[in-house]
Amino acid sequence: MGMLIPLPFPDQPGEPVFRAAEFFAGIGLVRLGLEKARFRVVWSNDIDEDKHDMYVRHFRDPEGGEHQFHLGDVGAVKGDEVPDVDLAWASFPCTDVSLAGNREGLAGKESGTFFHFTRILEEMKDRRPRVVALENVVGLATSHKGQDLAEAIRRLNSLGYSVDVLTLDARRFVPQSRPRLFLVGAMEPPEDVPEANPELRPPWLRAPFADPSLRTHRAFLPEPRPLLTEGLSQIVEKVPEKDPSWWDEKRTAAFLDSLSEVQAVRLEQLRKGRRVSYRTAYRRTRGGVPRWEIRTDDIAGCLRTARGGSSKQALVRAGRGKVMVRWMTPREYARLMGAGDYRLDGLRRNQALFGFGDAVAVPVVEWLAQNYLLPLVEQNAAPAEPHPATGIEEERQAVAAHG
Incomplete structure (x- = not known):
C-alpha cells in the first residue's frame, strides 16, 4: 500500500477519466461535484419524483445517451442493472440516524436502505x-x-473494502454550517497514517480506528480550507424593499415578539447599524413555546428539507433603522449549496427548497473527489483492462504521468 498523493490538474480539466454511479442521487449535486473533478457519472438512482424532475431539468441528458437514471426504490435495483463503474457514491437517507430524527439507526426503514446499497455491490460480484x-x-x-x-464499516469490510471515516463541513467552502460524515472504502487502500488530518478525524470520530475487528485506514490529505466566518451577505438576493416576499408589519411584529431578551437586544444593535446586515433564523420550541432564534454571524444555519415552518430558514435584514424578514429564496439555497447556476425555471418553491435542503454541497464533493477519490481510484484501477469508453485508458495514463 502506498501513500495517497493528490494529482495535479491543469486549469482546464479536460475530458473525464473515470466512471461513477450515484445512489440516492437527489437533485444531482454529487454529480456536479464529481464531474468538476473529472469523473463521468453514468448511472443514477433516486425514488423521489420531484427530485428527479429537478435533476432532468438541470442536466438535460440526451435520450439514448450514456447516462441512465433509475427512478424508483433502490430495493428494486439489481446488481446486473448497474453498469461498470470505477466509483460508487451513496448519500443514503439520514432520517433514522440524525439527532433530530427517531434514532432507529440502520435498523430504520429509510437509513436501512444502506443495506440495499451493499447488497447491490455484492450482486455486482467481480464488477464491484x-x-x-x-x-x-x-x-x-x-x-x-x-x-x-x-x-456499516463491517459490512463494507465483508465486501473487500478497507474504510476511512472523516468529517467535512461545507462551511469551509460556502457560508453555511453543514457538517457531514464520509466513509471512503477501497479495495487497495492507501497507507494508514494514524496522525493524519486531526481536523477531519476529531476525537469523537476515532473509535472505529481503535476497533481491531474493523479494517480501516486514514489517508493523509491536504489541509482543508479554514471555516468561513462570513459570506452570507454576499450571496443574498437583492430583493427590493417593496417586494411582497418581505413579511408584512403584523407578521414581522410577531417575529420580533417571539425573540428572547438577549436576541432582541442583539437585533436592535444591528437595526441601529449604519450598514445593512443579514442573519438567518429558525423557529424552535423552547419550554413548549415557539420562538425564533437568530444566528449571531454572517453564516447561514444548516439548510433543511422544507417540510413545515420549523425546518425552513428565514432571512433577517437589519440596519439603517429597519428590520425586515422573509423566507430564503431557492436561488439563495442553491448558492449556499455551491450550485448557484442550478436551473430553477419551472420549479415549485418548496420543491426547490426540499431538493437543496436534502443534498450534499457541491464544493465538498469536489474537494473530496479531487483530493481523495480520484487519486484513490487511479491507485485502484485495474492496469490490464481498457475502459470501454473511447480513449479512457489513454487519458488515465496521461493523468498518472502528472503524479
Whole structure:
C-alpha cells in the first residue's frame, strides 16, 4: 500500500477519466461535484419524483445517451442493472440516524436502505467498483453508541473494502454550517497514517480506528480550507424593499415578539447599524413555546428539507433603522449549496427548497473527489483492462504521468 498523493490538474480539466454511479442521487449535486473533478457519472438512482424532475431539468441528458437514471426504490435495483463503474457514491437517507430524527439507526426503514446499497455491490460480484464513498449526517457516528457506524464499516469490510471515516463541513467552502460524515472504502487502500488530518478525524470520530475487528485506514490529505466566518451577505438576493416576499408589519411584529431578551437586544444593535446586515433564523420550541432564534454571524444555519415552518430558514435584514424578514429564496439555497447556476425555471418553491435542503454541497464533493477519490481510484484501477469508453485508458495514463 502506498501513500495517497493528490494529482495535479491543469486549469482546464479536460475530458473525464473515470466512471461513477450515484445512489440516492437527489437533485444531482454529487454529480456536479464529481464531474468538476473529472469523473463521468453514468448511472443514477433516486425514488423521489420531484427530485428527479429537478435533476432532468438541470442536466438535460440526451435520450439514448450514456447516462441512465433509475427512478424508483433502490430495493428494486439489481446488481446486473448497474453498469461498470470505477466509483460508487451513496448519500443514503439520514432520517433514522440524525439527532433530530427517531434514532432507529440502520435498523430504520429509510437509513436501512444502506443495506440495499451493499447488497447491490455484492450482486455486482467481480464488477464491484474498487472504490466507494458514502455520505450522511454526523449523527451516524453516535447512533446506537457508535454501533451503527461500526456495522456499516463491517459490512463494507465483508465486501473487500478497507474504510476511512472523516468529517467535512461545507462551511469551509460556502457560508453555511453543514457538517457531514464520509466513509471512503477501497479495495487497495492507501497507507494508514494514524496522525493524519486531526481536523477531519476529531476525537469523537476515532473509535472505529481503535476497533481491531474493523479494517480501516486514514489517508493523509491536504489541509482543508479554514471555516468561513462570513459570506452570507454576499450571496443574498437583492430583493427590493417593496417586494411582497418581505413579511408584512403584523407578521414581522410577531417575529420580533417571539425573540428572547438577549436576541432582541442583539437585533436592535444591528437595526441601529449604519450598514445593512443579514442573519438567518429558525423557529424552535423552547419550554413548549415557539420562538425564533437568530444566528449571531454572517453564516447561514444548516439548510433543511422544507417540510413545515420549523425546518425552513428565514432571512433577517437589519440596519439603517429597519428590520425586515422573509423566507430564503431557492436561488439563495442553491448558492449556499455551491450550485448557484442550478436551473430553477419551472420549479415549485418548496420543491426547490426540499431538493437543496436534502443534498450534499457541491464544493465538498469536489474537494473530496479531487483530493481523495480520484487519486484513490487511479491507485485502484485495474492496469490490464481498457475502459470501454473511447480513449479512457489513454487519458488515465496521461493523468498518472502528472503524479
